[in-house]
Amino acid sequence: MTVVDVALGAVAVAFLLALVRVLRGPTVADRAVAADVALYGVIGAIALLALRQEADQLLDVTLVATLLGFLATVALSLLVGRRGS
Amino acid sequence: MTWSTVLADVLIGVGAGLILLAGVGVVRLPDVLTRANAATKATGLGLAAILGGVALAVGTTRAAVVLGLAVVIQLLTSPVSGHVIGRAAYRSGAPLWQETHTDDLGPHYRGGGPA
Numbered sequence: 269m270t271v272v273d274v275a276l277g278a279v280a281v282a283f284l285l286a287l288v289r290v291l292r293g294p295t296v297a298d299r300a301v302a303a304d305v306a307l308y309g310v311i312g313a314i315a316l317l318a319l320r321q322e323a324d325q326l327l328d329v330t331l332v333a334t335l336l337g338f339l340a341t342v343a344l345s346l347l348v349g350r351r352g353s
Numbered sequence: 354m355t356w357s358t359v360l361a362d363v364l365i366g367v368g369a370g371l372i373l374l375a376g377v378g379v380v381r382l383p384d385v386l387t388r389a390n391a392a393t394k395a396t397g398l399g400l401a402a403i404l405g406g407v408a409l410a411v412g413t414t415r416a417a418v419v420l421g422l423a424v425v426i427q428l429l430t431s432p433v434s435g436h437v438i439g440r441a442a443y444r445s446g447a448p449l450w451q452e453t454h455t456d457d458l459g460p461h462y463r464g465g466g467p468a
Binding site for chain 2 (some may be wrong): 278296337
């Protein structure tokens with residue numbers, strides 16, 4: 269199980285790094301990209317936690333979150349494009 | 354340690370490493386297009402590898418179906434979202450890296466070379 273623990277740590281570091289970019293900006297698109305990375309980090313962490321805690325219900329969350337992440341990115345990019353034009 | 358647990362560990366390790374790489378790239382790269390490039394590639398493959406590894410490690414049919422579906426969705430949508438966000442960023446006039454020396458879209462959208 270140690271690989272899972274190390275992977276959780278790596279995903280947490282990636283989440284924090286993405287958060288740095290969300291705070292720094294400078295454009296809305298930068299924040300959208302970084303929020304995307306942060307969300308994928310969270311999805312990976314949920315899947316790893318489901319394995320670590322043997323909680324099979326959490327696996328459904330990854331499926332829903334994957335779809336929601338795509339929709340959120342597309343919606344944000346529409347917002348970015350509209351603001352620019 | 355059977356081959357499936359070893360493979361699951363390898364997949365989880367590779368996936369977590371790729372997501373970590375995406376985080377580093379998002380912080381260190383110079384402009385929004387390069388950041389989107391790093392983020393999309395690394396998270397697309399990285400998350401797919403983690404989910405595949407978890408599915409192998411859990412080993413039930415239900416986990417395989419749910420996570421397999423999530424992997425397919427992830428591999429289909431990740432390039433699309435990367436393209437869409439990069440296109441929106443370019444068209445909204447996000448600054449390019451100063452060392453960008455080929456900008457074929459510039460004359461059409463920005464009225465000149467690299468901005």
